[in-house]
Amino acid sequence: MDEIQKRLIKCFQIVFPDLPDAEIPTASQSSVPAWDSVAAITLLNVIEDEFQITMDLEMAADLDSFRRIEEFLQDQLSAV
Amino acid sequence: MTISEALEIIRAKPPDPQQSYEVALACSFTPLHLQTFLTAYLRLRKPALNFSIKPGTFGDLAGSIEAAVSNDSLQAIAIALEWQDLDSRLGYREAGNWGPSLETVILESADAALRRIGAAIERALDTLPVAISLPTLPFPPAFQAVAGQVNESELVLRQQVAAFAARLATKPNLSVLNSDWLAEESPLGSRLDLKSDLLIGSPYTLRHAAAVGSGLARLLTPAQPLKGIITDLDDTFWNGLVGEVGPDAVRWDSASPYQLHGLYQKTLCALADEGVLVAIASKNDAAVVDEAFRRPDLLIPASKIFPIEVHWAPKSESIARILKAWNISADAVAFVDDTPLELAEAASAHPGIHCLRFPARDYAGVLALLKEIRDLFAKCGVNRRVTDEDRLRLHSLRSGAEFSKQAEAGGSRDFLRDIEARLAFDFDVSLANPRILELVNKTNQFNLNGIRVTAAEWQKKLSRRAAFLFAVKYEDRFGRLGTIAVIQGHQAHCGIEVETWVMSCRAFSRRIEHQCLKLLFERFQVPCIEFQFAATRKNGPARDFFAGFLDAPPKSTFSIARDRFESVCPPLYHQVEHLTGVNING
Numbered sequence: 001m002d003e004i005q006k007r008l009i010k011c012f013q014i015v016f017p018d019l020p021d022a023e024i025p026t027a028s029q030s031s032v033p034a035w036d037s038v039a040a041i042t043l044l045n046v047i048e049d050e051f052q053i054t055m056d057l058e059m060a061a062d063l064d065s066f067r068r069i070e071e072f073l074q075d076q077l078s079a080v
Numbered sequence: 081m082t083i084s085e086a087l088e089i090i091r092a093k094p095p096d097p098q099q100s101y102e103v104a105l106a107c108s109f110t111p112l113h114l115q116t117f118l119t120a121y122l123r124l125r126k127p128a129l130n131f132s133i134k135p136g137t138f139g140d141l142a143g144s145i146e147a148a149v150s151n152d153s154l155q156a157i158a159i160a161l162e163w164q165d166l167d168s169r170l171g172y173r174e175a176g177n178w179g180p181s182l183e184t185v186i187l188e189s190a191d192a193a194l195r196r197i198g199a200a201i202e203r204a205l206d207t208l209p210v211a212i213s214l215p216t217l218p219f220p221p222a223f224q225a226v227a228g229q230v231n232e233s234e235l236v237l238r239q240q241v242a243a244f245a246a247r248l249a250t251k252p253n254l255s256v257l258n259s260d261w262l263a264e265e266s267p268l269g270s271r272l273d274l275k276s277d278l279l280i281g282s283p284y285t286l287r288h289a290a291a292v293g294s295g296l297a298r299l300l301t302p303a304q305p306l307k308g309i310i311t312d313l314d315d316t317f318w319n320g321l322v323g324e325v326g327p328d329a330v331r332w333d334s335a336s337p338y339q340l341h342g343l344y345q346k347t348l349c350a351l352a353d354e355g356v357l358v359a360i361a362s363k364n365d366a367a368v369v370d371e372a373f374r375r376p377d378l379l380i381p382a383s384k385i386f387p388i389e390v391h392w393a394p395k396s397e398s399i400a401r402i403l404k405a406w407n408i409s410a411d412a413v414a415f416v417d418d419t420p421l422e423l424a425e426a427a428s429a430h431p432g433i434h435c436l437r438f439p440a441r442d443y444a445g446v447l448a449l450l451k452e453i454r455d456l457f458a459k460c461g462v463n464r465r466v467t468d469e470d471r472l473r474l475h476s477l478r479s480g481a482e483f484s485k486q487a488e489a490g491g492s493r494d495f496l497r498d499i500e501a502r503l504a505f506d507f508d509v510s511l512a513n514p515r516i517l518e519l520v521n522k523t524n525q526f527n528l529n530g531i532r533v534t535a536a537e538w539q540k541k542l543s544r545r546a547a548f549l550f551a552v553k554y555e556d557r558f559g560r561l562g563t564i565a566v567i568q569g570h571q572a573h574c575g576i577e578v579e580t581w582v583m584s585c586r587a588f589s590r591r592i593e594h595q596c597l598k599l600l601f602e603r604f605q606v607p608c609i610e611f612q613f614a615a616t617r618k619n620g621p622a623r624d625f626f627a628g629f630l631d632a633p634p635k636s637t638f639s640i641a642r643d644r645f646e647s648v649c650p651p652l653y654h655q656v657e658h659l660t661g662v663n664i665n666g
Contacts, residue, residue, distance in 0.1 A: 012085050017091045037280070042083065045113070047083045047284060057279050080211060 004073050011046045013067065015039055028065035040064075051077065082291050084111060086120035094123070094130040101129040101534075102298065104148035107160035108141040110282040117274040117293030118158060133158075138281065141165040142193070149208075155536045157204055158296040159212040162283070166190035166196065166237065170220060172277055178373050190237055194244045205210055205253040208541050211299035213247075213257040214241055217272050217283060252514055253535060253561075255299035255460060264520065266291035279550045302374040302460030302493060306434065307408050308357035309453070310399055311388075312349065312417035313364060316438040323364055326543055328373035330665050340446045344416075344438065347450050349380035355470025356457050356540065357406050358385050361398035361415070378498035383400075394420050396429030403430070407585045409524075409618075416449075471661070476586050479558035484589070496591065497653045503595055504553040506563075508581035515563050516551055523582035524567075526593065526625070530616035531580070534586060544572040547549060552596060554587055561586055567596060575606040576640070585621070593625050595654050608641045616661040 003024070012024045016034055019027060029035045035043075037040065040060040048055050053076055063069045081089075105111050105118060110117050122131040130188035134154065136144020141161065148157050154446065164171030167189045169182055176182070223231035248254050253499060266288045277283035314321045317328040320337040332341035343529050352358045358380070362369060369390045373382040382388070387405050395417070396657055403410060411432030415425050423435040434456060439445030484647035488494060509516055521532045533541070542549055564587040568580040578600070600609055613634045615623060627633040629640045 011084075014087045038110075041112065041280060041282075042087070042116070043277075043354065045083045049082045057275055064529070 004077060005070060007050055008047070008066065008070055008073060011043065014046050016044045025066055028067075030064075036045050043069075047073070053077075081117065081294070083286055085243075085469050086113075086116050086290070089120040089123050090116065091108075092123075093167055094128060099129050101126070101131050101156075102134060102151075102154050103131060103149065104134045104136065104144070104154050104157045106136045106141055106144040106148060106157060106161070107162070108136075108144075108165050109160075109162065109277070109284075110136045110137050110138065110280055111160075112280070112282040113286055113289035114284055114293055116158060118292045121294045121297035122301060125297055126570070139168070141335050142196045145197065145204055149200065149204045154208060155534050156212045156300050157208055158290060158298070159201070159210065159405075161197070161212060161241075162217055163215045163237070166193045166215075166241075167380060170222060172220055172274060172283075173281060178220070179224070180269075182222055186233055187236055187240070190240055194240060198244055198248060200459045201248055201254070202251070205248075205251045206439070208536050209253045210637065211254070211255045211257065211296045212245070213262070213296060214245055214259065216259070216262060216266075216288070216292060219270060246352060250589045252608040255302075257295045257299060261290055261530070262295055263284075265294065272653070299460065302458075305413040306356075306403075306414055306456045307400050308352060308402075308406050308414075309348065309358065309457070310359045310413060310415045311344075311401055311424065312395075312419070312438070313360060313362040313369065313372075315418040317345065317348075317360070319440065322368055322372050327368055327375065337441050337443070340440065340443065341370060343446065343450060345379035347453060348594060349384060351457055352380060352384040354457070354459075357408075359406070360385055360388045360390065361395045361402065362390045363392055363395065363618065364390050387658055394425060394429075397646060399426055399430055399433070399553055407588075412478060414453065428552075474562045476559055480586055483556075485559050497651075499556040499558065499590075499653075501554070501556040501590060503592065503654045504657045504659055505550050505599055506553065507548070507550045508659065509566075511550045513551075513623045516549075516566050519563065519566050519582050519584065520580055522567075523584060524616070524623040525585050526581075526583040526588070527616065527619045527622055528578065528581040529612055529614035530619055533580075541568060544570055548576075550658050552583075552592065554590070554592060556590070565592065567600070571604065572610070575608045576600065576604050576608060576614065577610045579612050581611070581622070590620065591650060591652055591654070594649050595652050595656065596647055596650065597640070598649065599656070601645060606642070608639045610637060610639045612637050 009021070009024050012019065012027060013021070016027070016032060016039070017030060018034065025036070029040070037060070041057065043053045044057065044060055044063070046051075051073060059072075063072055089559050095157050103118070103122065105115055107114065113467070115135055117133055119133050122129070133150070136147065139160070145157065145159065148154055149311060162171070164174070166175040168178035170186070171179065199214070201210055219234050226229040245256050248575075249256050270644070271288040273284055273285045274283075311317055314330075318332045318341050320330040322330045332345055333339065335343070348358050373388075388401055389401055391398070393434055399410075399415060403413065409432070410430035414434040414436055415423065415426045416436045416438050417426070418438040420437060423437060426433055427435045436452065438449060457585040468595055476572055483499075517533070517535060520538070524530070541547060547568070547570045549566070549568045551563050552567070554561045554564050561584070565583040566580065567578060568578055569578040597609075611626065611634075613626065613636060615635060623633045625639075629644055630638060
């Protein structure tokens with residue numbers, strides 16, 4: 001597990017405390033009932049905190065799974 | 081606090097998940113992070129309580145407050161008022177026109193909105209504590225004005241809101257968030273997140289949501305104010321060493337930088353007038369200090385200071401004597417001195433005491449100190465008014481010292497017979513009397529069980545069927561102590577059950593507690609009384625009193641039979657007055 005994945009898992013643990021750790025890497029908006037629009041924005045803010053980046057609110061709709069967010073972060077952080 | 085930290089705090093389980101505390105959050109926007117930060121700050125301030133926040137209806141602030149009033153499970157309301165609540169066109173999401181057409185109607189519509197919100201808040205204040213932040217966001221560019229100029233309509237709207245808040249702020253249950261404090265925490269220019277407002281209806285930036293959440297949490301969970309302040313003299317109370325320069329040469333006048341000491345004296349005087357105890361602990365020659373205290377230009381008269389401990393012994397010993405005279409614990413007291421060594425010595429000898437350094441000649445430092453002192457001693461919420469008892473406190477402590485001296489000299493029995501003690505039992509206590517709840521929530525020593533109650537919980541106890549409540553006032557030839565005890569309970573099948581019994585430590589050694597028990601038996605004509613006792617770290621005096629009627633000190637709920645009471649009760653000499661008849665619900 002690389003560093004970005006570890007830190008992203010931490011973000012998910014903060015926003016979705018009831019989600020079992022084993023299910024986080026496969027989590028998506030459709031598989032996690034608590035992942036509503038409020039949680040989606042909170043998740044973006046927590047990721048901003050953790051990775052010290054700025055994320056656009058409009059991304060919330062596209063970043064709808066752990067895998068997609070991880071890909072986005074890999075792109076963003078490798079570009080720095 | 082970051083959003084991640086706030087969520088971590090919320091995720092941690094409170095020690096007792098049963099102790100739930102529900103707060104309504106009334107705001108007309110998506111509460112999102114404000115809700116998160118409010119919850120987190122409430123948890124930080126009261127870790128034992130399981131806070132849950134109930135948001136209201138989007139776009140309907142007054143309706144949310146009205147709904148909260150009829151929700152029995154709520155214990156407080158937090159309100160975040162914004163300009164859009166006065167007229168939705170003052171927000172960014174509303175399609176209505178800006179400009180002259182809005183200016184012509186805005187004042188009338190804002191007035192009507194404030195009336196409805198005010199009426200809802202007034203209903204809420206009957207039963208619940210309410211904290212409100214007044215509009216915190218900048219006005220939208222709805223009215224014409226060049227940059228830097230304020231539009232007339234904006235001025236009138238601000239005036240309307242100020243008048244609305246000033247009227248409500250007279251109610252004891254309401255606390256208004258200080259906009260100056262908020263400006264220090266959250267600068268005006270970084271409060272609005274327009275994109276978040278337009279996309280999801282949440283206008284606060286994270287930083288601003290954290291600041292408003294923190295402020296509202298402070299108002300809803302005020303800390304117990306400290307009760308006494310002990311101050312050093314040289315280079316603290318005044319500039320200079322009085323033993324070196326003489327009583328006439330120590331200064332606090334307006335010639336800079338000595339005025340900082342004058343401001344400190346003025347603060348002490350204001351605290352004394354508000355019922356805070358002020359004492360002096362100084363290493364000095366007592367005769368020299370006595371002469372300095374005769375100066376007419378002192379900004380706090382010596383009569384407002386008690387005791388004055390001036391000698392060459394360690395200050396920790398002076399503090400011990402002052403705490404004994406005041407009969408309060410170190411954690412209810414602040415000690416102010418300019419010398420770090422003296423502060424360290426006091427802190428080591430009196431764990432829990434609040435040690436504050438007086439930073440002589442440091443203007444910003446002294447201002448920060450004065451603000452900190454104000455914060456530590458400020459009453460908030462329902463108990464913020466200065467009561468008669470506050471004003472009586474110093475006098476009753478002085479007379480209490482005289483009482484103790486004469487009691488020791490004269491022998492307790494004869495002495496009590498001659499002090500002309502008068503007790504008044506008031507069975508018709510006003511629920512709006514802040515002294516009652518204040519006594520219940522700050523008395524430690526003679527306290528049946530140490531349970532603290534919110535205004536809503538207190539109201540609930542008293543509205544129960546067969547509930548009773550009475551307050552006790554006391555005076556003797558040494559002076560008036562005012563309201564010194566509160567007893568609350570309810571009638572049960574075969575007697576009465578006492579749930580709350582507190583008595584001020586200033587009233588000890590006068591057999592007032594015996595007279596209260598006698599009154600309970602006589603008034604209710606019951607063969608026994610049950611007491612919902614629980615031992616606390618500090619309620620030894622209550623436990624010792626009850627142990628006199630039992631075979632051993634009580635550990636939990638117990639009963640006292642009337643026969644037992646009458647066989648043990650010592651002679652009572654009080655003249656007793658019943659202010660009204662017994663007032664029992666139902």
